[in-house]
Amino acid sequence: GQNIDQPTEMTATEGAIVQINCTYQTSGFNGLFWYQQHAGEAPTFLSYNVLDGLEEKGRFSSFLSRSKGYSYLLLKELQMKDSASYLCAVLDSNYQLIWGAGTKLIIKP
Amino acid sequence: DAGVTQSPTHLIKTRGQQVTLRCSPKSGHDTVSWYQQALGQGPQFIFQYYEEEERQRGNFPDRFSGHQFPNYSSELNVNALLLGDSALYLCASSLTDSLNTEAFFGQGTRLTVV
Numbered sequence: 001g002q003n004i005d006q007p008t009e010m011t012a013t014e015g016a017i018v019q020i021n022c023t024y025q026t027s028g029f030n031g032l033f034w035y036q037q038h039a040g041e042a043p044t045f046l047s048y049n050v051l052d053g054l055e056e057k058g059r060f061s062s063f064l065s066r067s068k069g070y071s072y073l074l075l076k077e078l079q080m081k082d083s084a085s086y087l088c089a090v091l092d093s094n095y096q097l098i099w100g101a102g103t104k105l106i107i108k109p
Numbered sequence: 110d111a112g113v114t115q116s117p118t119h120l121i122k123t124r125g126q127q128v129t130l131r132c133s134p135k136s137g138h139d140t141v142s143w144y145q146q147a148l149g150q151g152p153q154f155i156f157q158y159y160e161e162e163e164r165q166r167g168n169f170p171d172r173f174s175g176h177q178f179p180n181y182s183s184e185l186n187v188n189a190l191l192l193g194d195s196a197l198y199l200c201a202s203s204l205t206d207s208l209n210t211e212a213f214f215g216q217g218t219r220l221t222v223v
Contacts, residue, residue, distance in 0.1 A: 099153070
């Protein structure tokens with residue numbers, strides 16, 4: 001079966017750095033997405049990786065290793081507004097998005 | 110551009126009833142996907158519509174059906190509602206045959222079955 005694993009919850013301090021990991025086992029791979037979802041709101045797009053390596057976008061960076069079935073989202077200079085759930089999703093061979101359950105990130109002052 | 114719009118935003122139904130949720134995709138998008146998101150869980154894929162046909166389907170019973178109209182808008186119908194159908198229903202639109210198949214989400218419809 002297809003499976004996406006992420007930690008359920010993480011806690012970090014304002015101003016610090018946090019890394020959210022995602023491992024996946026899917027039938028085929030056509031890219032990996034990270035989405036941010038604030039409570040009660042729709043997910044919003046953060047990043048898309050299809051090749052190995054690091055993609056940097058401001059305070060957020062996303063890394064992919066296809067051989068290891070592994071990705072991480074790195075958030076720097078954490079702000080209180082970064083408190084949200086972070087969803088990892090893989091586009092499989094049928095171009096269907098397979099979603100992880102999400103990682104709830106709690107930021108403390 | 111209004112982005113993806115869903116209606117209604119909230120809905121309360123009784124067990125056994127039927128419900129219809131609506132979605133208008135982002136301008137220029139031709140593909141609509143529907144997801145069910147239970148509290149504390151990631152979205153679960155229900156089905157995807159393209160060119161007015163169901164192109165893919167997730168692991169949901171036949172009580173869940175849909176439709177796509179010529180203007181690419183879509184409806185999700187759920188029959189014989191169960192308590193377990195209470196969830197946030199998300200609609201996402203995208204452009205098929207695009208190299209970057211980023212999905213844009215609507216704000217969702219919060220369905221409560223009592």
